[in-house]
Amino acid sequence: MSRAAAHHAPDHAKGPAAGAAALLLQILLVANSFIMIFPILMMAAFGFKSTAEIFSKPFAFPDLTNLKNYVTVLVETNFFLYLGNSLLITGTSILGILTLGTMAAYGLARYSFRGNIAIYLFFLAGLMVPLKLAVIPLFIQMRDLDLLDSRLGLIIIYIAMGLPSAVFILTGFLRTLPSELEDAARIDGAGDARIMWSVMLPLTKPAMVIAAIHNAVPIWNDFFFPLVFVQTDARKTLPQGLTAFMGEYTTNWGVLFAGLTLSALPITIVYILLSKQFIQGMTSGAVK
């Protein structure tokens, strides 16, 4: 690498040793991306093949016009039903998490009162609690509330699971908003509720998006709680429904892979469109 080129290289690498290191790192990245993406592409490709073709010619380029397996999944299974449930459950849970999370975060971030820090720490402690381990009491609780085998039962659990991270993310953000904004609105005669709703919350949207993604992905993907709490087919979520129809088509690999591909599709598309927000959202809490 010439000195001039090195000068423009963004990593400020100098000399042949640094160049060799950069080359090694580049190879590492390319190899890793291949390992990450190749299985996913193969999954989609197998969806276009018959079982016999998957067994005999797994690496052959698929005939992309052969939509038979995909049609089977869409027409003969409850794919849309499961998809609808997942949307409903994830959407309602996020709405609940954001509503309750914003309320708590706003109260904690914008008002100082006795017990403020204790309450904040109380929510924070929830971040480290693996709620899975409380599944037996939750089960009894849901039975007492008559919410076993219901979507609402799941939504309640997901809201409880998501609240701590939402409070954490939103409180952190709301604390950074300057109090001058509030004071100005107050001089204009606005009350507490009006200030929150019209002045502060519109500014909080980016943090809300982060909190929403942070929770939506694990809720959308969850398998454990539906496994325990939902039995009726009509109320199953996509991941859980997937295992049910895998049972029906165990020997038809083409349909299996088509089903897996279709289930992965919605979130993958959203991820590719919003990768920056996704990465920020999912790593928030870990990244300060």
Next chain:
Amino acid sequence: MTTVRTIVAAAAAALWAIPMQASAGELRFWSWRNEDKAVYAELIKDFNAKNPDVKVTFEGFEPQNYATVLSTALAAEKGPDVMMVRAYGAFEAVAKPGYLLELNDQNVPGLSKFPEAALKAETLRSDGKVYAVPFASQTMLIVYNTEVFAKNGVKVPETWDELVDASKKLKAAGVIPFANGTATAWQNETIVGALLSSMLGKQFEADILSGKADFTDKRFVDALAKLQALAKDNFAPSYEGIDYPSSQQLFSSGAAAMFAGGSFEAAPFLKANPALKLDVFPSPAAKAGDQRLVAQYFDGGYAINAKTPNKADALKFINFLASKEFGDKFANQLSNISPIPGVAFKDPILAKVSELNKNSMSYLFLVHFRYQEPSGSVLEQAAVQKMLAGKQTPAEAGAEITKGIATYFAPFKK
């Protein structure tokens, strides 16, 4: 706390008014046979021809989750009105807490005419009462591809040595002798039942139950040793990693000649490959002339939720499920050995299985050792899986099973 619960419950009820309990004239019917949905729809139509005002909804579940789902739902009083229940130990798990309605000749006329073994499978041992109408028995035997046998000049084996020879011949001809694999745990139980019953013998079963023998007995250990040797060369390639669906695939595609399994295999094989020519034979004997046995168990029964609000309708439906009219269709469309008296089997394989059942012993672990934990089936599956992987000897496998069962089975406690 209570206030929170009340508020949430009220909100839940208002927002999410999902009808849970079926209203009058409606029955929820639960099953683990999702694949039989279409036939049940037809059978329900037959029922409706005579009972037009009762609406039956069939709901199917995954077999491996069914026991958990059902007992959980019943405990939570969210259970169905009519349901399939398993037999023996798994049946007791739902019958014992009083979830099921007692059935007898008064509410199901003719019930006492069912075969004794069938009723026993659905009887609670502690009160001697029947809580389900038995629907099918399953028989462990060997399914084989008659065309592959004929093409390679292989005769149906009668003794173990003949079976080994036949396998060698098939293998030399490039055919996988047995489609079986051991990756799916329960397959290890069916393999033992299908292949070793004749060598174990009815006396072995009696000795186990009386405590005269346990699973370290020479008969059991020797039979396992023979199985281990057979599997090594003649099961599917890398059989430790072959799961049940893969085994089914190997057999139905014609790549393998035999399948050590149950009478329930035939229907899915033929569905996957209608051109397949099948027949069955019982486990081979140690030496010529010994009694040939199959291992039999009852699969389950139809039961009524003791708390159903529609008891009268549920009984109507159960009586239909116990009728010969139902049994004929159930047997011949779903290839099941129905225990309903008078049912005729049109299908030749079914007729043959029903004939073979006359010389049968129990499918040991399921029938006798599923009443307590650790269940004999779980122990046997793990021990045999380990043995077939070459990780323990037949004697060690037998000892492991015995040790686990001895924790609750009095005759083994020494």
Next chain:
Amino acid sequence: MSANLEWPLRRRVWVTFLIVPPLAFMTAFVVVPILSAFVYAFYDWQGLKRADFVGLRNFLDVLGREPWAATTWRAFGHNVIVFVTLMILQNGFGFLLAYALSRQLPGHRFHRVAVFLPVILSSVIVALVWKQFLHPVFGLLNKTLGLLGFGAVTTPWLGLSETALWALILVNAWHWVGFPTLVFLAGIQRIPPDIIEASRIDGVTEWQLVSRIVWPLVAPSATVVFILLFIGAFNWFELPYLMSGLEGSPYGSTDVLGLFFYRTAFGNQSSGAQDFGHGSALAVLMFVFIAAVSAVWTVRLRRREIELS
């Protein structure tokens, strides 16, 4: 609620309105269940009905009496293997990838999106896809190995006790490696560029730069990633459940505490009987273990962060 007493009543009501509903929700559906688990573990259970108080019996059973104890300890051992291996594999490799990404080599934006792609997929999809790919005869992995001339090393990966757990660990690493990668990347990007620039001028090697400067400075990110992995490894459930079944096939070689807890609490395949007493005892032990270790560890790691910075 102890609102500021100098506030007008309206504001006190307002703040109470903001704080109490979320607080009540957390209490009802997180605190109460967790505390109940502790209570439940001291009782015998008949199905879903709580029966006699049995003191510590359930705990002593799962820790020291058969048929529970051997399974508990075997599963715990597997969890430890999973955690240690993933620490090296997932977090170690993640750090390496993060460093590579931080160099902003050509295509780094693409690689960043690619490494995170599996992270957004459900464990169910990952487990089922890899289960088929690891199939001994028709699986993509063995086919690929065969094609590359490594036919001799093909094996039923999920069927052998020697390989099954490792296969699951590798699949988990494939699924999650993007997470530590991007957390570390954010940590590296926060290092002031002049520190790196200065050390380069001093002529340190690439390795010295990574080990003496970059690694210590990302310590805060490392703390969170380590703790999250620890919690995840000892809660491991979905992947083994979906890929090797409720009993941890073959013959328990992939059995972990999560599976044992689930089948104790909700019943196994051959009997659907619930045992909430022993199940709760297991859950409580797991909870206490996770909480204690993560608390002690967090404090120690934080101290290290301070020393390093």
